[in-house]
Amino acid sequence: MTSHTTRTESAYDVVLIGGGVMSATLGALLKLLQPDWSIGMFGRLDDVAKESSNAWNNAGTGHSALCELNYTPSRADGTIDISKAVGVNEAFQLSRQFWAYLVESGVIASPRAFLNPIPHMSFVWGDENCDYLRRRYEALKDHPLFSGMRFSTDPAQLAQWMPLVMEGRTAGPKLAATWIASGTDVNFGALTHLLVNFLSGQPGFDLKLSHEVEDLKQDASGAWRVSVRDLTTNATVPVAARFVFIGAGGGALPLLQKTGIPESKGVGGFPVSGQFLRCTNPDIVARHHAKVYGKASVGAPPMSVPHLDTRVIDGREGLLFGPYAGFSTKFLKQGSLWDLPKSIRMDNLGAMLAVARDNMPLTRYLVQQVLQSNETRLNALRDFVPNARAEDWELITAGQRVQVIKKDEKKGGVLQFGTEVITGANGTVAALLGASPGASTAVSIMLTVIRKCFAGELPRWDAKLKEMIPSYGGPLADRPELCAHVHDWTTRALQLEG
Numbered sequence: 393m394t395s396h397t398t399r400t401e402s403a404y405d406v407v408l409i410g411g412g413v414m415s416a417t418l419g420a421l422l423k424l425l426q427p428d429w430s431i432g433m434f435g436r437l438d439d440v441a442k443e444s445s446n447a448w449n450n451a452g453t454g455h456s457a458l459c460e461l462n463y464t465p466s467r468a469d470g471t472i473d474i475s476k477a478v479g480v481n482e483a484f485q486l487s488r489q490f491w492a493y494l495v496e497s498g499v500i501a502s503p504r505a506f507l508n509p510i511p512h513m514s515f516v517w518g519d520e521n522c523d524y525l526r527r528r529y530e531a532l533k534d535h536p537l538f539s540g541m542r543f544s545t546d547p548a549q550l551a552q553w554m555p556l557v558m559e560g561r562t563a564g565p566k567l568a569a570t571w572i573a574s575g576t577d578v579n580f581g582a583l584t585h586l587l588v589n590f591l592s593g594q595p596g597f598d599l600k601l602s603h604e605v606e607d608l609k610q611d612a613s614g615a616w617r618v619s620v621r622d623l624t625t626n627a628t629v630p631v632a633a634r635f636v637f638i639g640a641g642g643g644a645l646p647l648l649q650k651t652g653i654p655e656s657k658g659v660g661g662f663p664v665s666g667q668f669l670r671c672t673n674p675d676i677v678a679r680h681h682a683k684v685y686g687k688a689s690v691g692a693p694p695m696s697v698p699h700l701d702t703r704v705i706d707g708r709e710g711l712l713f714g715p716y717a718g719f720s721t722k723f724l725k726q727g728s729l730w731d732l733p734k735s736i737r738m739d740n741l742g743a744m745l746a747v748a749r750d751n752m753p754l755t756r757y758l759v760q761q762v763l764q765s766n767e768t769r770l771n772a773l774r775d776f777v778p779n780a781r782a783e784d785w786e787l788i789t790a791g792q793r794v795q796v797i798k799k800d801e802k803k804g805g806v807l808q809f810g811t812e813v814i815t816g817a818n819g820t821v822a823a824l825l826g827a828s829p830g831a832s833t834a835v836s837i838m839l840t841v842i843r844k845c846f847a848g849e850l851p852r853w854d855a856k857l858k859e860m861i862p863s864y865g866g867p868l869a870d871r872p873e874l875c876a877h878v879h880d881w882t883t884r885a886l887q888l889e890g
């Protein structure tokens with residue numbers, strides 16, 4: 393559609409593209425660090441948190457590697473590498489501290505509106521997996537960030553921890569589980585709303601919904617000219633900004649490509665969609681109170697680890713099982729089927745073809761997932777809930793993830809499963825690509841954006857950052873006293889006593 397009108401230009405210090413948890417977190421951090429800066433947030437839908445950050449579009453796990461086995465690989469000598477798990481947990485501790493600060497300073501009235509204590513469990517079967525889980529437990533149990541973890545192979549203990557999972561189980565392979573009370577369920581949609589509500593009450597903040605960013609270019613002065621379409625009137629709204637954060641979720645890659653910055657060259661995206669089975673039958677929901685993570689099947693990408701989760705959304709508990717992977721060429725749940733084809737450029741074609749060539753197990757896995765019947769889905773659920781009945785579970789479509797593809801000198805291209813912050817033009821633009829470990833580590837990711845793009849401001853901001861996030865600047869694991877203090881303070885402030 394062509395534009396009918398062009399409005400006069402709005403100018404901001406900071407433009408946030410996207411109304412998800414990432415833009416909201418960066419906006420809140422910047423407003424608290426520099427209250428006099430003007431911030432404009434632009435979202436293409438009619439409300440914030442309608443894509444991946446929406447409560448039912450993700451699993452709501454406060455990822456801190458308490459239960460996700462993909463963060464603790466076994467080495468060839470049988471020892472467990474916990475370095476990735478420690479890193480993910482450290483990142484979640486930054487989120488916990490910032491959220492605790494927001495509660496104590498009155499920005500968020502009640503933590504229970506978005507965060508609830510739910511035990512995290514790992515659950516495996518078969519001798520080899522049980523042995524792995526025991527070794528993992530031994531490697532983690534004395535680490536200060538994982539204290540309180542318990543391990544058992546005793547069916548009676550497992551039935552106490554997860555009655556629904558143990559009901560109807562007859563003699564079969566050996567079972568083992570770990571359990572830790574300090575796990576959480578996070579409603580990232582509610583958190584996004586709370587952060588945007590706070591921002592909306594601050595001077596110099598504009599929220600523009602139903603406004604789609606179509607283009608952005610840097611002018612000779614270094615300012616960004618952002619072309620925005622008001623989807624209600626179809627008018628083009630010219631916007632200028634000193635700094636732009638592309639927090640458009642799956643929609644970040646096309647916008648990054650439009651910036652033309654050298655750092656955007658050779659980057660591609662591979663969309664993976666997700667589905668969950670949801671149960672809201674109160675009799676069944678009442679028999680499960682945990683997030684239970686299993687082991688990924690061969691060829692499955694790390695984010696496809698099956699898990700059975702208690703969710704707490706708007707004060708009501710429900711259950712969620714999945715994810716089942718799917719494939720769509722859309723980059724956003726409410727995106728276009730042209731998203732993937734339009735993202736293919738001469739500069740990323742080689743990397744994308746190399747990834748297609750080198751990831752046959754993933755392709756096979758996705759084809760098998762897409763073609764599976766309802767009965768196959770139910771059978772996967774029955775590994776966790778043996779007595780599951782089809783009528784108690786409905787299939788829902790979750791958010792869309794776009795995995796990052798990057799050029800690689802040796803392989804031509806590699807597919808990444810983590811998140812990647814890409815910055816350029818002397819730190820005046822940053823884009824967030826990828827989706828794992830995701831929203832849980834939003835604060836850590838946004839501190840990376842701040843470090844990369846606002847290095848000149850950091851000396852002035854240091855004291856405020858340490859007030860909000862006492863462990864800012866170094867790992868907690870090396871500072872046991874601070875670690876204990878942060879644990880106690882955030883547990884109290886966030887009402888996570890359980």
Ligand SMILES: Cc1cc2nc3c(=O)[nH]c(=O)nc-3n(C[C@H](O)[C@H](O)[C@H](O)COP(=O)(O)OP(=O)(O)OC[C@H]3O[C@@H](n4cnc5c(N)ncnc54)[C@H](O)[C@@H]3O)c2cc1C
Pocket residue numbers: 409410411412413414415434435436437440441442443444445446449450451452453454455580603604605606639640641642643644647666667715724790791792793824826827828829830831832833
């Ligand atoms: C199936 C699934 C399960 C997940 N489970 C977990 C989990 O258990 N724990 C966890 O921590 N994380 C999880 N995640 C990841 C988490 O959901 C994401 O990391 C997080 O929500 C991303 O937030 P975001 O703000 O970057 O993107 P989004 O929430 O997707 O927001 C993007 C925003 O940008 C807007 N937008 C897009 N294009 C434009 C444009 N051109 N102009 C203006 N606005 C635009 C969209 O409308 C939207 O408002 C999961 C994700 C999926 C898909």
